[in-house]
Amino acid sequence: MNAPTISHISCADCPIRHRAVCARCESDELEALDAIKYYRSYEAGQPIIWSGDVMNFVGSVVSGIATLTQTMEDGRTQMVGLLLPSDFVGRPGRDGAAYNVVATTDMVMCCFRKKPFEELMAQTPHIAHRLLEMTLDELDAAREWMLVLGRKTAREKIASLLTIIARRDASLTPRGAVNSMTFDLPLTREAMADYLGLTLETVSRQMSALKRDGVISLEGKRRVSVPDMGRLFEEAGDDSDGGFMS
Amino acid sequence: MNAPTISHISCADCPIRHRAVCARCESDELEALDAIKYYRSYEAGQPIIWSGDVMNFVGSVVSGIATLTQTMEDGRTQMVGLLLPSDFVGRPGRDGAAYNVVATTDMVMCCFRKKPFEELMAQTPHIAHRLLEMTLDELDAAREWMLVLGRKTAREKIASLLTIIARRDASLTPRGAVNSMTFDLPLTREAMADYLGLTLETVSRQMSALKRDGVISLEGKRRVSVPDMGRLFEEAGDDSDGGFMS
DNA sequence: CGCGGCCTTGACAATCGTCAAAACATGTGG
DNA sequence: CCACATGTTTTGACGATTGTCAAGGCCGCG
Numbered sequence: 001m002n003a004p005t006i007s008h009i010s011c012a013d014c015p016i017r018h019r020a021v022c023a024r025c026e027s028d029e030l031e032a033l034d035a036i037k038y039y040r041s042y043e044a045g046q047p048i049i050w051s052g053d054v055m056n057f058v059g060s061v062v063s064g065i066a067t068l069t070q071t072m073e074d075g076r077t078q079m080v081g082l083l084l085p086s087d088f089v090g091r092p093g094r095d096g097a098a099y100n101v102v103a104t105t106d107m108v109m110c111c112f113r114k115k116p117f118e119e120l121m122a123q124t125p126h127i128a129h130r131l132l133e134m135t136l137d138e139l140d141a142a143r144e145w146m147l148v149l150g151r152k153t154a155r156e157k158i159a160s161l162l163t164i165i166a167r168r169d170a171s172l173t174p175r176g177a178v179n180s181m182t183f184d185l186p187l188t189r190e191a192m193a194d195y196l197g198l199t200l201e202t203v204s205r206q207m208s209a210l211k212r213d214g215v216i217s218l219e220g221k222r223r224v225s226v227p228d229m230g231r232l233f234e235e236a237g238d239d240s241d242g243g244f245m246s
Numbered sequence: 247m248n249a250p251t252i253s254h255i256s257c258a259d260c261p262i263r264h265r266a267v268c269a270r271c272e273s274d275e276l277e278a279l280d281a282i283k284y285y286r287s288y289e290a291g292q293p294i295i296w297s298g299d300v301m302n303f304v305g306s307v308v309s310g311i312a313t314l315t316q317t318m319e320d321g322r323t324q325m326v327g328l329l330l331p332s333d334f335v336g337r338p339g340r341d342g343a344a345y346n347v348v349a350t351t352d353m354v355m356c357c358f359r360k361k362p363f364e365e366l367m368a369q370t371p372h373i374a375h376r377l378l379e380m381t382l383d384e385l386d387a388a389r390e391w392m393l394v395l396g397r398k399t400a401r402e403k404i405a406s407l408l409t410i411i412a413r414r415d416a417s418l419t420p421r422g423a424v425n426s427m428t429f430d431l432p433l434t435r436e437a438m439a440d441y442l443g444l445t446l447e448t449v450s451r452q453m454s455a456l457k458r459d460g461v462i463s464l465e466g467k468r469r470v471s472v473p474d475m476g477r478l479f480e481e482a483g484d485d486s487d488g489g490f491m492s
Numbered sequence: 493c494g495c496g497g498c499c500t501t502g503a504c505a506a507t508c509g510t511c512a513a514a515a516c517a518t519g520t521g522g
Numbered sequence: 523c524c525a526c527a528t529g530t531t532t533t534g535a536c537g538a539t540t541g542t543c544a545a546g547g548c549c550g551c552g
Contacts, residue, residue, distance in 0.1 A: 068389075070389065070390070070392075070393045072393070072397065072483055073483075074483075076397045077397070078392055078396040078397045080389035080393070081389065091382055093379065098386060098389075122371075125368075125371055125374065128374055128375060128378060129374060131378060132377060132378045132381060133339065135378060135381045135385060136337055136339075136381055139384055139388060140344060142385060142389055142392065143314075143316065143326035143345070143388055144316070145392060146316075146326045146388065146392060146395055147316045147318070147324040147326070149395035149396045149443065150324040150442070150443025151322040151324045151443055153507080153508095154507075189530070189532095190530085196396070197395065197396025197397055198508080198509090199509055199510080200530090200531080201508090201509075201510085201511095201531095201533085202507090202508060202509070204531060204532055204533080205508095207531095207532095208532070208533085220517095221516090221517090221530075237318055399540095400540070434497095434499090435498075435499060435500095444540080444541090445540075445541055446499080447499095447500085447501085447540090447541075447542085447543095448540060448541075450500055450501080451501080451540095453499095454500070467498075467499065467548090467549095
């Protein structure tokens with residue numbers, strides 16, 4: 001039932017070559033990584049790791065999307081991260097996974113067994129530096145999300161999420177500064193709710209409200225059009241557009 | 247009006263020597279750090295950095311407590327981190343501060359000008375590694391806090407905060423596994439509210455409720471006694487005590 | 493004593509969650 | 523092709539939690 005195994009691809013041809021943990025590597029360092037890497041694919045919906053499980057690998061998302069979630073005993077769940085292509089999974093220096101990682105679309109990961117990766121990292125400052133840089137970026141993102149979770153209204157939360165997804169989409173397929181955008185929502189209403197600390201009913205209602213007020217329009221349930229990105233940023237309550245318009 | 251300048255202290259005598267960014271350094275590396283470090287002190291209430299300001303130093307908290315906050319245009323504010331002794335302030339590789347940093351008690355910091363520190367870090371894997379480790383810990387803490395902000399009730403939020411402070415206090419002054427504890431709350435009700443994504447009135451009400459229900463008792467406004475830590479963990483909704491009881 | 497912070501408490505309102513029903517899409521098997 | 527089952531989304535009615543506004547208490551300090 002697994003997706004087919006992926007054949008070995010040269011790092012030089014890798015689509016995330018310049019953004020992943022290997023971004024700063026020289027060609028010899030890349031060869032060392034190439035020697036220990038392997039690809040794994042996951043189907044949409046498949047769990048990658050359960051919180052508490054022993055993790056004997058780390059890796060980078062090559063394509064597809066995964067979510068990082070935490071759950072309480074009674075089932076309440078909170079998404080704590082969204083993993084997109086080039087994002088790193090796993091923590092060198094720790095055995096157990098701290099979160100559930102689930103593929104929400106079909107996914108391909110570039111994996112390394114943890115032990116050899118840790119050894120290589122100890123000898124390769126370029127990898128360690130890049131990982132530090134990526135971790136600091138994730139920390140900033142997590143802290144920005146704390147403001148969303150702690151202080152924004154349901155409507156602002158939805159607008160904030162749409163803003164983030166739009167921004168990511170724009171960075172993947174640059175098209176210059178434009179005022180309107182259309183993109184796919186890679187999350188179910190429930191996943192959106194788990195990200196935003198809301199119920200799925202509230203998410204649905206606020207999506208309808210934003211549609212009714214002309215901030216967005218929907219084609220099907222998942223495709224979103226934003227006629228005026230500036231308006232969306234205002235709705236998100238952000239004091240700036242995060243450099244989106246330029 | 248500033249607190250007096252602190253004289254130069256040898257790293258060997260530093261109280262945070264084994265936990266800060268320099269924890270892994272050998273003696274020669276420590277000498278290099280010692281050569282570029284300087285101490286700064288701040289009085290309770292003083293701002294250390296405003297979000298957006300240029301930051302020309304980084305450093306470690308030696309003593310005292312500071313808060314990291316984000317604010318929206320309309321004044322809503324969310325605390326995104328609590329800086330305790332040994333925590334690192336600033337981000338190598340970035341000029342502007344992303345958050346407001348404010349001393350909530352009298353504080354002493356061990357500072358480095360950013361440029362020399364960055365250069366030293368490039369040559370000293372022990373520093374870079376330790377900083378990565380600390381950043382990963384902070385990321386975990388931020389993600390754990392996302393669950394608190396997104397999914398917990400007001401009562402659970404308060405209990406979670408008390409749990410964290412109790413745990414930190416216990417790690418500073420170890421006393422073995424005990425079932426009851428007393429500690430000082432280093433935050434005003436407003437600061438607690440900003441941490442928890444609540445209003446100060448709700449914080450006050452829930453503190454009163456926990457007192458009424460015998461989960462805590464108060465001596466003055468700031469000193470908290472917990473007769474049964476297990477009960478507090480339950481109230482926090484955590485599925486474990488985080489290794490506190492042992 | 494009186495002032496200013498900080499905290500508590502009350503009354504009321506607003507937001508968001510809960511429970512329930514129904515619309516809609518998608519896939520399976522007859 | 524239809525019937526049916528399943529999963530997702532929308533919408534409504536209602537209730538609970540939390541926020542807002544307001545008043546008053548406690549405490550240290552000039």
